[in-house]
Amino acid sequence: MAVLSDKSLPENPLTLKDLNTENPRWCPGCGDFGVLMGFKRFLVDEQLPAHMTVNVSGIGCSGRVPFYVNTYGVHAIHGRPIPVALGLALSRPDLNLFVHSGDGDALSIGGNHLIHGINKNFNCNLIIYDNEIYALTKNQSSPTTRKGHPTMTQPKGTFLDPVVPIMFALGLGASFAASTADWLPDHLVNTLKAAYAHKGFSLVHVYQRCPHFDSQNFDTKSSAWLSFLTHEKGIPPDKRFADKAEIIVHDPGNKEQAFKYADSKHTYLGLFYCDPDKPRYDEMLQKRLAETPPRPRSGILDGYKI
Secondary structure (H helix, E strand, C coil): CECCCHHHCCCCCCCHHHHCCCCCCCCCCCHHHHHHHHHHHHHHHHCCCHHHEEEEECCCHHHHHHHHCCCEEEECCCCCHHHHHHHHHHHCCCCEEEEEEEHHHHHCCCHHHHHHHHHHCCCEEEEEEECCCECCCCCECCCCCCCCCCCCCCCCCCCCCCCCHHHHHHHCCCCEEEEEECCCHHHHHHHHHHHHHCCCEEEEEEECCCCCCCCCCCCCCCCCCEEEEECCCCCCCCCCCCCCCEEEECCCCCHHHHHHHHCCCCEEEEEEEECCCCCCHHHHHHHHHHHCCCCCHHHCCHHHCC
């Protein structure tokens, strides 16, 4: 766990330099660099105090993020960052809480925890780094690998259609589901701002390049294959493609339409759905604790006597 000393706490206003630690170690051209920089820009824009911010990660290339941001951080075990984050949300609701997880970490070994994180709707921000491959362990099929793509585990091409993270989230009743991409810096930052403003479990899906194992996956120079969902309550399109890409006005309160966009073969980026009124498990539990009369510790186990 990365811990800031009192002497290392940055003075306001927070700057990008304050957030720097060691130089990130990823492959050249990795999309994680873009997500990390976008995340730091977001922290600076929102002026979130470093000593009040916690980054939790699982295993995978994105698991290194807590080491590269000068805040508190927890590098958890594979697939377990969400229950760690829940413990923090319950014990320290005053903290700014972010979870960094890859497509394998979040949707495979950690899929069971993602189910309950979405259902509990506790206040945190989950960033899913989706390069559609297991990259850290050298090119195995992941839950989001596109059908027919050859990998080390399925060299003749993957057999199944991929899991669609936004569909997964909507089907489980997510209170916030948005999608962006690492090469769209303004859209990425604005998506993180919208997620942070939402009080509940905010799921941000990020298309993330892996040039080492899958260099042909995303066409980052064209917008013909994607469209931006925008709305007065949503996220503006990225400046880079705003005058070239299709822009669709979509009310993020319209869940039925959100499902249609998420289930499309075409790629949509933006805020699919937001429900600010969904009950939160952390608020329920904190309220119950506040209403519970204090008891001496010596008598806590008396009800279990035989």
